[in-house]
Amino acid sequence: MVLRLAVPASADVPPPRLALLSEWPRAAWGLGRLIAEWKTLDDVPRGDGRPVILLPGLVNSDRSNFVMRRYLKRLGYRAEGWHLGRNLGVRAIGQDGELLMARVAALHAKTGQKVTLIGVSLGGIMARIAAHRHPELVREVITISSPFAGPPTCTNVWRQFEWLTGEKVGDPAVNARLAEAAKPLPVPATSIWSHSDGLVNGLICREPEGSDARAIEVSSSHLWVQMKPEVLRAVAQVLGRGAD
Template identity: 30%
Template sequence: MPARLRTNLPRKTKKAAARPSTTKRTSFTPRRYPEANTSLWTEALFGAEILILHATPVYYGLGVPRGDGSAVVIIPGFLGTDRYQPYFSGIGINAECPNLLIQRRLNQTIENALAETGRKIHLIGHSLGGVIARSVAGQRPKDVASVTTLAAPIRGTVANRAVLHAAEAVRLRILEEHGRGVLPDCYTGRCTCNFLDSLRRKVPDSMVETAIYTRHDGLVDWRYCMTMNPEVDVEVPGTHIGMAFSPAAYAVVAERLASAQSTK
């Protein structure tokens, strides 16, 4: 019956009904990534790591090398927020196109730090923040004295299924929000943006590079958090989330910062 009604409609009306909508709808194909065989439940222990940190001398700056007054820009991890000291990275919640975060926010923070201190800066990044830090180090080698990554998958995206699902949701939101302002493979390892291109560049010998990782990482494959250079890679106990509160990691960071000569 509905088919007969459509057939009996006037010709002009039929054309109007068949006319395509002028509103463009964009469809995105979900990406599939290799999954890491990690134990997500271990990440629940990060609360204990926070308590332990507050009970250790390193948290209060005791028994660790002192700083030289140069700026340290700390970049939060995936879905982490800017609640660090002394320099906020300026990227807010880290759930955005990394290339845009660097261009629109992080570079300005770096410029401010350079102007205020007159010295090269130090970059420290946790998780995705570490990947961003390493990319910026490749982009601005003359401005960076050292780059330290904590539990950062700098060699590829191999993570727990829950992390991959969250990352895919972020990727689809980025594509919906920015449209042609980002590349189709944004937020994947196949993207050809400057962010990933810079990540693959070697840093100069004058820059102190450190990659801190834990074998008990419950979110990403810890092997992808290494550079495979024993002079760069440092293993510490703890979890992925807890890396940002690890006394062992803090001690390593303090030592590496002190070894990096920050000059104009």
Template identity: 35%
Template sequence: MSEGAWQPFRTPLHYLGLPRSVTPPIWRERRAGAELAALRAARPAPPTPPEPGAPVLVVPGFAAGDDRVALLRDWLREGGWDARPTGLTDGRRCSSRDLAVVEAALVRLHTETGRPVTLVGHSRGGMFAKALAVRHPRRVRALVTLGSPLTDPFGIHLAVRLLTMWMATMTRLGRRDWVRDCPFGDCCREVHDDVLAAAPPGLPFTSIASRSDGIVSWHASQDPAARCVTVDSSHGGMVAHPGVWAAIADALTSSDAPGRSRVG
């Protein structure tokens, strides 16, 4: 897959994406526990919101619910943000269905507060955040993505591709209501087209990626419209990594023009 309009995969073999899909160093995902310990030992100060109680949604990634990003959400609340959950419980359904839950949360929070909402999204949650910024530019104040494949929605490791195929099989057998045939059909075309679309002009947008990400190709996280920051982190550990939190704090207090820098 390359940047452009969404095209379904022709066959399961095509979807596996070999050999490119085994390129991310998945063994480095074992660092997540050590990264959490480092965060507990030295947490960065939370960013100060532009005004007290500024609303923010923290969007979890694939196969994860709001509890997966609870530490990050609580950290933002400590800084004075009105950080809300999205309503996602496990994030295992098709992108179109899970995005609808997050979209409803965004509209509700914007209506309730009367203020544009900052979106912080991890992995697929960052894809959702980008899609919502494209759909609702007046409702979104700023966008920060963490390890999100924004220029190639399927720039992911073979292990995740196999997982989604198994989940789709369980759904077809009637044992679960998870992902369906998303890679091979049009059910999520609109989601992927919005992810691949240009971000609204003037939107403060930071994409944080790790060159040692074991799940998502860090190249796919380099959105041309974003201020791209690279860190040294596992993929799963990005939501609880001191260097990533420092980069988030910088992103939410900075209005720098797009460019590349390194943090952590």
């Protein structure tokens, strides 16, 4: 059963204050569970060596995805970071996303295989945009707590987004990228989301009901969500469905 704690009343509001205040305690609890359960996470399909790029959330770097990268390597995937430093929006990926596209294209050329993209929060929005623009390079997209299906004002971090990226919510360029990310993808897509997320409204972290995309609900904080045992298992299960 999924625990529902202090959930948003609808998809057009930010998470309530109680969910926001509980972020750090829940994140710490999740880290403790990871330590306790780490050795039990192998009860999932084995990897097939396919290339995977992990995209970090706002202001985070590849270090934030170290646990998932190590886990997927242990299962047998070629899991790599995005190698673009901290995620500061267009400051990291380029005004037109050209640096991210080049990274995906380089791994595709190196391996001869389409690349699976796994993005956390803002990284998931970027992963969806990359898949729209170059579906010939992308095998699949998995987003984790990524608010791609609604406006930034339905989060508790939109002001931090503006400060860190230098962009303004409501600007035409920002709106255009969000609209692009929200469109159904031309490749398989899975959204992992939490109704009790304290930073972003979980209801805008998935495609609408009736979509062909998968949606997997977990009970989790936003902080360190990519380290939660149930999230790691969910990612491995999704990847395993497409194993050769």
